[in-house]
Amino acid sequence: MPKKKFVYSFGAGVAEGDGTMKELLGGKGAGLHEMTKIGLPVPAGFTITTEVCDLFFKSGKKWPEGLEKEVQKHLKQLEKTTGKTLGDPRDPLLVSVRSGAPVSMPGMMETILNLGLTDASVEGLAAKTGNRRFALDAYRRFIMMYGSTAMGIEREEFDKAFDEIKAKRTRARLGIPADQKVNDTDVNEEELDELIKMFKKIYREHIKVDFPQDPWEQLKGAIDAVFNSWMADKAVTYRKVEKLVGIKGTAVNVVQMVFGNKGETSGTGVCFTRDPNSGENVFYGDYLVNAQGEDVVAGIRTPIRLAELDKRDPKVYKQLVDIRRKLEKHYRDMQDLEFTVEEGKLYMLQCRTGKRSPIAAFRIAVDMVKEGLISKEEAILRIKASDIEGIFYPMIDKSKPEELKKAFLVQGIDAVPGAATGKVVFNAKDAEEWAAKGEKVILVRKETSPEDVGGMHAAQGILTATGGKTSHAAVVARGWGKTCIVGCEKLDIDYEKGIFAVGETVIKEGDYITLDGGTGNVYKGQLKLVKPEPPKAYTTLMSWVDKIRTLKVRTNADTPYDAEKARQLGAEGIGLCRTEHMFFDSEERILAIREMIIADDLESRKKALAKLLPFQTKDFEGIFKAMDGLPVTIRLIDPPLHEFVPHDEEGQRALAKAVGVSFEKVVQRVEQLHEANPMLGHRGCRLAITYPEILDMQVTAIITAACNMTKKGIKVLPEIMIPLVIDDKELKILETRTREVADAIIAKSGIKLSYMVGTMIEVPRAALLADRIATVAEFFSFGTNDLTQMTLGLSRDDAGKFLPDYVDEKKAGVFKADPFQSLDQDGVGMLIRMGIEKGRSVRPKLKVGICGEHGGDPASVKFCHRVGMNYVSSSPFRVPISRLAAAQAVVEETASAKKPGKNRGRPAKKASAVAPKKTSTRGRKPASAVRAVSASSAASAAPKRRGRPLGSKNKNK
Structure with a gap:
């Protein structure tokens, strides 16, 4: 039986894998191999398969036999392709180490950039590029990413040190007013030198050893970090929410570094081949000058719109537009792209099927049929249940995220999507009476029963302290399209006082709250809701659905x-x-x-x-x-029948009076029905x-x-x-x-x-x-x-x-x-x-x-x-x-x-x-x-x- 292959190389127009191998190479890896094969400018590298991740956890977080030797073999091949050696003090090869699951899980797993820098190689990089500031900036990024991602040091520790340098040194040197922001790019060589010493000190204080100066040790640590991120809480939660099951793990991509932070002729960008919000067939994205990839995502500086790149570098922009067309035609779907420009040269770092809003999902699917890219059957397969939900349910206006953060109260289980805002009431009768007077209400209960359905129907939304996605509240609310959050265990409800508490915060009957049924979040106050209109593309696609x-x-x-x-x-x-x-x-x-x-x-x-x-x-x-x-x-x-009778003394006495029988007879009958x-x-x-x-x-x-x-x-x-x-x-x-x-x-x-x-x-x-x-x-x-x-x-x-x-x-x-x-x-x-x-x-x-x-x-x-x-x-x-x-x-x-x-x-x-x-x-x-x-x-x-x-x-x- 042939030995299982753990690593696949790509580079110089040759790739051992291709775009059909997502299950084995992950989405990112399959994309890199495929882009290499079709002749796009992709840095060289290699991919460690998802099967290795599976074996890693099955063996108690140990590398499977033969993996180390195979990685070293492919690393030597990468060094040969690039003409550089990892950690070379004269002209070092630097690599990125990135995750890549078979299904896109954006932001859920880890990435480490600039791996291979040491105290010696950083000086070689500075000499080779003639840009010492760039080399030091790459080193401080690597120490921070490796320390936080591979070794578990809180990122905040590094951020505090950086903020301290900018506040004490950079601001004073440049005379920047206190009310103005100091950018990372304002920090000079001398200040970066000092920052690197501070970062290495933080590393030693937490890990009890010096920052590793052996590139091979760095690489092994980074690969382990990516594997470990597969089972991180946020990644597990994401898979649970998205119902992603049966996936072996994440692949690891080790790729030659290209640098967007080499000055004004360099930069990095993220773009979509169509507008992911509206679905319009326009090139959509952001570009950040003199930056590395994480800077765009982190939002540390305001990027420029992608269209402005045409003015700064027409040659690169035209090349990017051509690649956009080529990839859409090749993959026959809207693509999410990452790219870097290094001193005027374009490199493609990622292509994957782009996530899109529900409205965009319908428009893109229908437009691509009209353009002859896909069939009607393929268009139907591309729509998800969540896309349809998003078309019809109201949503919270999220244009002011700071206000949302301030209003957040508690999180429960998202039983029915959509959003609802209204005044808190604690029983069904009040909900009906208040609603009859024109009030919008949210019914808050420990749990609901069939007796509550009148109030549930009258309410804008339902919030319960107990139950799951198929509890009574969830089932009834779903049938009516009512926003519903259940299982909110942190709610301390007091019916007699007409309040509920979350920690020290008390919400009284009549106070406004807002429910986000898509996330399970509960907010204080009356937040603005928006109702999306179903696009024409929805009607078109659903007509195809009904014919088939x-x-x-x-x-x-x-x-x-x-x-x-x-x-x-x-x-x-x-x-x-x-x-x-x-x-x-x-x-x-x-x-x-x-x-x-x-x-x-x-x-x-x-x-x-x-x-x-x-x-x-x-x-x-x-x-x-x-x-x-x-x-x-x-x-x-x-x-x-017991579900239809009152179980409290007050209700039973009222029933006895209404039907003209004794209270004792009602009590006896209720007991018989138990x-x-x-x-x-x-x-x-x-x-x-x-x-x-x-x-x-x-x-x-x-x-x-x-x-x-x-x-x-x-x-x-x-x-x-x-x-x-x-x-x-x-x-x-x-x-x-x-x-x-x-x-x-x-x-x-x-x-x-x-x-x-x-x-x-x-x-x-x-x-x-x-x-x-x-x-x-x-x-x-x-x-x-x-x-x-x-x-x-x-x-x-x-x-x-x-x-x-x-x-x-x-x-x-x-x-x-x-x-x-x-x-x-x-x-x-x-x-x-x-x-x-x-x-x-x-x-x-x-x-x-x-x-x-x-x-x-x-x-x-x-x-x-x-x-x-x-x-x-x-x-x-x-x-x-x-x-x-x-x-x-x-x-x-x-x-x-x-x-x-x-x-x-x-x-x-x-x-x-x-x-x-x-x-x-x-x-x-x-x-x-x-x-x-x-x-x-x-x-x-x-x-x-x-x-x-x-x-x-x-x-x-």
Whole structure:
């Protein structure tokens, strides 16, 4: 077996790697090799692979066998290419040591410049260049970067010393007024000499040895520093936030130094081949004269706009413009470039796919299609879920960062993006009352419950002290597009006093706060918000999305307003209407449901339910009207009854008075309803078995509303969903009763109305018995919130206490992502595949969808496409995200089918721009027997889905 190669060289127009090797060479390394190959001016160097980083941590931070010898070999090759030797006291080779992960992680890992300088070689550099100030400036930079990055000395220690020199020596020498800034470039040779002595003293005081004068020791220390930065807290956090998993580590790039700090004909710049904020096709960037790369990022001096370089050095600017065009054409995407000009000579130091604003992402993708650089399919793949979120959610105006810094209060978990500002209130009732008076409020709670939904709907945003991204607050807020921050544990809330404290800072009821749901930051005061307008490119690209996808996208909506909003965002029906949310819409409704719960005889319960009937009928009429011509799936009551009753003495006494019973009877009934584990208790269809009158009322409301709207010319397609079934006998009892009630109303109305009765698959037993259940159910909707809880044995509200450890790569790393946010495809996914296959084995035209939170998660949506679902259902504001993911699934599937050995056992698809014409997933009859398959092989047993070429009509309802 050949020995594994750890190091790849590039230089003098020859490179051992190329741009396709990002996983091995990292993004920066692959870019340097590729730019070398296509003839751009790139300094010579070599790249240590990401695999070495992986081995480094696996071996207890030791270099793998053979690496040292290989690095020395490639260093000698670099010295030969440049004609210089590392640490040569006459004419030293200096190198930069830079990180470079396979995925861009800007600013998260370390860089060291000017490595190879020593007390002897700095004088050789000064003599060779004839510029001693430049040589000393390079040395002070190296000592500071090596000391802070490789050895862990606080950067502030070096900055203090530099500030001291500038204040005591430079300012006095030049007579600079106290109110004016002293620039680094104002410091002369003598002052730099003194500064270097101070830096070396700082180094010795902290490390207990002198600053290393052996270049090889410096190089080994710098390489270790880059590897160690891979697991630094900020880098780990960044990967967690960006959901970057499965990456081996960072590569290390050792590159010949070129100098932008050699005087007025030198400089350094960072630029983008297009405007990263607007997406406009203009050259965008900054250039700093007489500076090294970190100076631009650090902001120590104000750079000039890139266009001004044309006036200072037209030759270099023209060369840079030509490179811009060449790289965009080569990579077919907007590029982020770093470059240095050394005494009029241009060097390219980096090219990578540039990060861009959501608005820019859409414009660049669409423009590049029009320019013929990419296909529509590639444009679709380039848009991320976060790009769509950024298009629609309001944002904090961040044009004055100092004001933001001053207003910062605390940070929680960013549950729903966007921004909201309003007055603090501590209970739902106040939120509704204040909002009714025109006040904008933020509802602050320790945690929320179904009783709070009225106040949550009225509030601009929600802030809770507990919970995770799938807690009640997060799930409900996400459905309404409400900015929400949860798990803010530093909040000390006192409901009685109407305050919350963060340390010494106290916020009172009525005080303004501002939430940034994108970061989890909470700010004091009323900050300015801005609302981005969706660009034309968004509409254009989403039209391409809708032409290619085969998976329909519905919404989870409980009110006519939600339904209308979702339809505006592209929803093709409602996949989940939660009837219990309607009960909390007013005091009158909540009182009626509580009266029904307290009643101890059938007639009293019917009387209370009769009060709810007109409200529910009216709600359904509004929803059917909003969804004219589109299917609406309505879930019958699901939560346990104890969630609807008050649990405090004041509330219980008020209920007793309102319904005319004794306080003791209310207390007794509440105690009877208490459940040790309500998730597994008396809820869902079990309530209808015990109290069939609840089912009667809800079905009456649904079908009456459907008949009423049909008479008004509205096309109504109701689908009645019975939740939490565990057996076909149980479902048959309720399906029969549902049809008896519904058919009687339809017959009385004298109109024709078609409706469906199906079930929500959310208990593992239901998935296992899906073939039996499908003999009764006309459709399945997988409720993956509960299915995940019951399959994994985890409560989504309590798992937040330990689940992060299961995702954290530094700890257990059991899951790649939170299974309540992104579907557990191996476990829960196995049950879903089985449920679909068994269900369609007895009912080939079984309609199948998903209505859990996973319906708005891109990875989960793609899974739903692969297993042959008809639709996914997501919260209104995530409908566009689901549409995008459904289209991306088609493109990815087609691309995979074209690769040899990548079709997972499926027949190869015809080559086309997208995919062959779609075949319907309805009516398809998979194998009747379900095999015991592994998670990895189960995908091959999934029903096939095919996309359509862009331009054909989407007829799949």
